[in-house]
Amino acid sequence: MQRLRQRALILQAVRNFFISREFLEVQTPVLVSTLAPEPYIEAIEVPLGKGDSLYLITSPELNLKRLLAKGFEHIFQITPAFRKNECGTKHLTEFTLLEWYSVYKDYVWLMECCEELLRHAAKVVGNWPVIEYGGMKMRLDRPFYRISVQEAFIQWAGWDPVANYDADRFDLDMVEKVEPHLLMNRPVFLYDYPAQCAALARRSSKDIRVAERVELYAGGLELANGFSELTDVKEQIQRFQEDMERMSAMGRRPYPWPAAFLNSLELLPDCAGMAMGVDRLVMLLTDARVIDEVVAFPFKGV
């Protein structure tokens, strides 16, 4: 009960944060004809009969970028999103996602934006400037810790994923060797991912082997993921093709080709966008160890 009240306050704080910065709150469809191919994120298919089907969004990303291409400059959406086979203490099949996008910005701006957003939300629920999560105190009034994926892996996993990317080992070592070190006395940004694991992110101008992708962690929770967005149509088409091939190789049926999105990409200005798990933000700020505690009626999947 108490956590649901706090959740309402946090949602209101998020809205106020963006509206006061002249972002437009938008709504885009939850039921869509196609999605960005993601080898490890599976959408729920909604059959319409006669062999046709739609999908429940795993993220509103493609829709929001289409709005940017139409000329909107600063937008955000708070939406339910669905990911098949994801349930656990930090995962729900149906969860709430906050995404925001802004034109002529990059991932450095996203990091600053996350810092300000977390501070603002923590003040609203009365946990300022120190929040406690799972017995761990974190200061929010100082800059969050920043470490590149390359540094983190060399330091804690003993190898360099940028020089020699190994997809299988990367995920395993991320969970077993890197993430345990991200439990720090302040939130942490992990940034500059190997280009192979950033489907919709722009390559760094400093090192083309990495993509300008950033993840925010706090108290062991992976809170948000963002990119300096890829706007190169040719490269986007190539990455989608590669990911669709990977999906087929894994025995999954690829989604229909995202033509409408790719057409709009021609008009997409440079921009940056971030996706934050609202349920996890509420977990962090209300010291909930299990995601079920911050939603009204958790659906754990079948």
Next chain:
Amino acid sequence: MYDSSDLRKGLKIVIDGTPYIVTDFQFSKPGKGQALYRCKLKNMMTGYTMDRTYRSGEKFEPANLDEVQMQFLYKDGDGFHFMDTQKYEQVALTEEQVGEAKNFLKENMEVTVLFFDSTPIDITLPIFVELQVTKSDPGVRGDTATGATKPATLETGYVIQVPLFIEEGDVLKIDTRTGEYVERVKR
């Protein structure tokens, strides 16, 4: 066969020919990466635990475990002997396998024996058992503060703390989960 997505607390699986029970489980998905299943597994033969991380799509053989109601017969150099009172089949478990339960085992007691692929590996006692006190010195007079206790030796040789009014020959009800005195059943 089980799949990684079947993993959860309490699931019993076979790894390298040994039965394990999942005692802790965490679904994990780093960034946009693959789903990983982090498990704490307890070896059901030795009780030791280990950590393992599995990827999605891995297969696990379910541990073929059976529970059989059996009667405790006797203990000798070979271990603890039990009999299936329906089929009159006898099995023996080592002292290590019986573990703490040996403190409460008395002849003819009905227990549950756990079998893995027809080999007995563990026993479960009834929650409450009744055991007789074979030795207990009288409580010291004057020491009547509430909660005062004294040691008493049970017929199994196990020593527990009991209230001062308990005498030799009394039959006590014991909670096998905690190993503690519950009440006096008869004098």
